Amino acid sequence: METRTKRRTAPTRSGSVFSAPNATLVERQRGEGYARVWLAGVDGVRSARPGQFIMMRRLGSPALPRAFSVLGVGPGRVELFVKLDGLLRELLGSAPLGTRFELRGPYGVPYEERIDPGRRYVLVGGGSGAAPLLFLHERRPDLVSDLVLGFRHGGADDLFPALDLVVEATSCQRASDRLADVWRPGLGIVGCGPEPMLRTVGARYRDEPAVYVSLEARLGCGIGSCLGCSIPTAHGTRRICRDGPLFACSEIPWLR
Amino acid sequence: MAALTVRTALFELATPIVLASGPAAFGQELLEALDYATVGALTTKTVTPRPLPGNPQPRLVDCPCGVLNSIGLENPGFDRFVEASLSAILDLPTRRIVSLAAERPEEVARMAARLAGIEGIDGLELNLSCPNVDDVVIGSDPTIVGSFVRAVRSEIERPLLVKLPGDTGPLIASADAALAAGANGLTLINSVRGLRIDHRVGRPMLHRKTGGLSGPAILPVALARVYEARRAFPETFIVGTGGVTDVESLIEMLAAGADAVGIGYGIMANPRLPMDLAAGLAGWLAERRLASVEDVIGAAHRGGFVVP
Numbered sequence: 115m116e117t118r119t120k121r122r123t124a125p126t127r128s129g130s131v132f133s134a135p136n137a138t139l140v141e142r143q144r145g146e147g148y149a150r151v152w153l154a155g156v157d158g159v160r161s162a163r164p165g166q167f168i169m170m171r172r173l174g175s176p177a178l179p180r181a182f183s184v185l186g187v188g189p190g191r192v193e194l195f196v197k198l199d200g201l202l203r204e205l206l207g208s209a210p211l212g213t214r215f216e217l218r219g220p221y222g223v224p225y226e227e228r229i230d231p232g233r234r235y236v237l238v239g240g241g242s243g244a245a246p247l248l249f250l251h252e253r254r255p256d257l258v259s260d261l262v263l264g265f266r267h268g269g270a271d272d273l274f275p276a277l278d279l280v281v282e283a284t285s286c287q288r289a290s291d292r293l294a295d296v297w298r299p300g301l302g303i304v305g306c307g308p309e310p311m312l313r314t315v316g317a318r319y320r321d322e323p324a325v326y327v328s329l330e331a332r333l334g335c336g337i338g339s340c341l342g343c344s345i346p347t348a349h350g351t352r353r354i355c356r357d358g359p360l361f362a363c364s365e366i367p368w369l370r
Numbered sequence: 371m372a373a374l375t376v377r378t379a380l381f382e383l384a385t386p387i388v389l390a391s392g393p394a395a396f397g398q399e400l401l402e403a404l405d406y407a408t409v410g411a412l413t414t415k416t417v418t419p420r421p422l423p424g425n426p427q428p429r430l431v432d433c434p435c436g437v438l439n440s441i442g443l444e445n446p447g448f449d450r451f452v453e454a455s456l457s458a459i460l461d462l463p464t465r466r467i468v469s470l471a472a473e474r475p476e477e478v479a480r481m482a483a484r485l486a487g488i489e490g491i492d493g494l495e496l497n498l499s500c501p502n503v504d505d506v507v508i509g510s511d512p513t514i515v516g517s518f519v520r521a522v523r524s525e526i527e528r529p530l531l532v533k534l535p536g537d538t539g540p541l542i543a544s545a546d547a548a549l550a551a552g553a554n555g556l557t558l559i560n561s562v563r564g565l566r567i568d569h570r571v572g573r574p575m576l577h578r579k580t581g582g583l584s585g586p587a588i589l590p591v592a593l594a595r596v597y598e599a600r601r602a603f604p605e606t607f608i609v610g611t612g613g614v615t616d617v618e619s620l621i622e623m624l625a626a627g628a629d630a631v632g633i634g635y636g637i638m639a640n641p642r643l644p645m646d647l648a649a650g651l652a653g654w655l656a657e658r659r660l661a662s663v664e665d666v667i668g669a670a671h672r673g674g675f676v677v678p
Contacts, residue, residue, distance in 0.1 A: 178638060331427055332429075
């Protein structure tokens with residue numbers, strides 16, 4: 115089956131982007147090293163689709179905001195799944211409820227617009243890379259054959275009690291091992307997680323059709339303007355924030 | 371927002387807020403976020419004679435109060451810029467300044483000559499200070515600065531700004547050389563060369579080792595250069611750029627002597643920043659019963675402004 119023609123233009127058209135200068139941390143579930151957090155006061159976030167991300171910083175901070183994949187949305191609310199490392203992410207894990215943040219987005223091309231819709235996919239995630247995959251699974255279960263989410267330690271277990279997570283510390287298995295168990299010809303793959311995991315996926319499945327990886331970089335603006343996240347691809351220079359974050363594995367030179 | 375209009379011999383700008391060359395690209399992505407009525411001018415991302423792919427990842431490294439960038443002047447090259455990007459830039463409802471850089475004066479002259487035939491370009495900015503492409507920064511040598519400016523001036527009569535480094539070379543001598551060779555204004559400063567080392571492995575975090583530091587960290591450096599330049603060149607148009615992210619720092623930059631204030635890091639952090647700044651500045655002027663932002667420009671050289 116042919117891979118669908120790549121879109122060059124992003125779908126974050128005028129009017130669909132929101133700016134929430136005064137969002138509030140309203141709910142949090144903490145696990146060891148990870149947390150699920152809910153922010154309210156984010157009007158417009160309901161348009162966010164799986165694979166899209168928001169840019170966020172603490173209210174009043176002059177820092178560059180950080181990108182977070184959306185885990186889910188509700189009326190005026192957005193849910194994130196964060197690894198508790200780095201200043202802002204640790205703050206999300208420890209700040210009192212009611213703490214204010216600046217949010218804007220959603221940015222990036224939704225996964226559904228990038229992947230071949232005629233297939234079912236194994237979604238393989240590592241760490242906080244689980245977020246967009248869980249959102250895709252929630253919205254488009256018809257596209258998903260298996261959900262494989264790997265973690266080093268068991269900290270995320272309590273956050274997703276209904277899921278069978280692959281915990282390396284207790285099972286001696288990694289997400290890529292579980293992927294090998296469940297993948298069969300005809301299925302596509304969508305991977306999101308640390309670079310070593312994506313490299314393993316690339317090494318084993320790069321010649322298969324419909325294998326996609328969600329890439330990360332330190333984003334600057336998030337809207338495709340500053341070129342801080344440009345990467346070389348088989349089709350020339352592309353911006354992770356605006357042309358991605360999902361790319362066909364075959365497009366990415368270091369995964370070939 | 372009549373109070374925000376800046377009238378100089380060179381330009382009339384609707385507001386003193388200028389999108390600095392770089393993070394605004396060619397202005398198109400910002401259309402989704404930004405009301406251009408709050409922007410005095412867009413300075414395009416720097417265009418070079420040939421396409422540049424830019425530097426490998428990582429291109430951005432966090433710093434206390436700023437970011438170290440190593441973009442590497444990624445751009446489609448001059449010919450492609452003119453064919454594919456320029457017409458959309460000319461449609462933007464603001465003034466447009468095209469930023470150019472080249473390795474040799476004759477290359478930048480060739481680009482300027484082609485732009486001379488195109489209506490709607492309000493000015494050029496000659497980028498002589500990118501810290502991320504060459505080891506030697508052109509703008510730090512007054513003789514070379516003069517040769518680049520003369521080459522451009524011989525081809526085009528449009529307003530010409532020269533962007534100089536804030537951290538290397540004799541700034542006033544370079545600015546003097548640029549103005550003597552026919553430049554009409556100065557953009558001060560570019561990002562400041564900086565280095566970060568990954569403490570876990572003891573190696574520089576950027577492939578090119580050093581990058582350009584921008585953000586609030588360089589505000590005092592930019593203020594000092596703008597202040598010095600305003601003192602040396604009382605009548606010259608100056609765009610003060612470096613670390614302005616809020617109304618207070620915007621007023622500082624104007625008071626130091628900037629006729630207009632470039633926003634680079636600030637637009638990365640918040641694409642709507644010019645709207646916040648324009649509203650904030652208008653409110654600040656009204657509170658102090660100041661009729662015009664022009665009363666603020668250079669105030670630090672005149673003993674400040676009257677505090678109500």
